[in-house]
Amino acid sequence: MGERRLIAAxxxxxxxxxxxxxAAAAPAAEHxxxxxxxxxxxxxxxxxxxxxxxxxxxQVIMTERGDAPEGPRRPFEYAIxxxxxxxxxxxxxxxxxxxxxxxxNDRDVVLVFNYQSPTRFYYVHxxxxxxxxPHNGIFVVDDxxxxxxxxxxxxxxxxxxxxxxxxxxxxxxxxxxxxxEIAVHVDDSGLPLMTATDTRFSGGRVGFGSFDxxxxxxxxxxxxxxxxx
Numbered sequence: 001m002g003e004r005r006l007i008a009a010x011x012x013x014x015x016x017x018x019x020x021x022x023a024a025a026a027p028a029a030e031h032x033x034x035x036x037x038x039x040x041x042x043x044x045x046x047x048x049x050x051x052x053x054x055x056x057x058x059q060v061i062m063t064e065r066g067d068a069p070e071g072p073r074r075p076f077e078y079a080i081x082x083x084x085x086x087x088x089x090x091x092x093x094x095x096x097x098x099x100x101x102x103x104x105n106d107r108d109v110v111l112v113f114n115y116q117s118p119t120r121f122y123y124v125h126x127x128x129x130x131x132x133x134p135h136n137g138i139f140v141v142d143d144x145x146x147x148x149x150x151x152x153x154x155x156x157x158x159x160x161x162x163x164x165x166x167x168x169x170x171x172x173x174x175x176x177x178x179x180x181e182i183a184v185h186v187d188d189s190g191l192p193l194m195t196a197t198d199t200r201f202s203g204g205r206v207g208f209g210s211f212d213x214x215x216x217x218x219x220x221x222x223x224x225x226x227x228x229x
Contacts, residue, residue: 036084036222045207047079048118052214060208061216062099062109068212072119073145075110078209081222088177088203090224095168096126096208098215102165105129108136109163109215111173111184112207119143121204124173124184124194125211128164130157134211138182138196149196159194162186168218177202177225203227 038044040055047053052064066077092113100107108127115121122140130136137158138150152159163169163186172185174192180199183192204227208217 032085032226034085034087034224034226036081036087038081038083038220038222040218044081044083045079046082048077048209052077053079059216059218060220062208062210062214065212065214066210069118072141072143074119074141075112075123075209075211077214078110078112078123078207080112080115080205080207081220082205086203086205086227087222087224088227090173090175090206090222092173092175092206092220092222094171094208094217094220096163096171096215096217097168098126098128098163098166098213100166100213100215102128104213106135106211107163107213109208109210109213109217111171112205112209113173113175114201114204115207116201116204120201122182122198122201124171126162126169126171126186128161130159130161136162136194138184138194140198140200142200149198150194151196152194162193175224177227 040058040060042055045060054061054063068076096109098107098109106129108125111124113122119141124138125136127136133148137148137153139146139148170187174183180197182196184194186193206222
């Protein structure tokens, strides 16, 4: 029910508000509704290690596996959309692909949201393995090792595998800031593949990356309400 309420609210805003192109948009007022379609260029995406990324053919491409960072256990490499306002409630839609061969079972990509710093953010882990704690789920990094928060994890298995091939997949992440409700859809699934509720962070930036693999993203659209200053 919470996911449907969020979708309805965002759809109503999209119908009621004319949104300028991101490059021309002024800083958004508190609670203003905005749509961001970041181009696949390094002017809009800020990678941890630029040498591991390429921007071509409308795609943001992580070309190499990342290196484990110091500090809390968290994704090794990602790029953050650093232009435009930080967002609270949002819908993050895109097409993603994992470039690792399917013979590697731990292959993954991640969607980052509510990014506030390198050790404070949420991420969705999309993998073909759903049998170990760090794979195929929703996680929070809060100045400590990543913590799994999705409803589907029962201690031994999680949601069905999100991506088990090297094809492009449609992914949609809905987040409601007032309640902390999170829902993740893959390939226009009628019901969300993953859900969670967590209120530690209520706004920030979005991004894309991987734990220790590599992949790519395209056709990114992020629609939502500007976070409180």
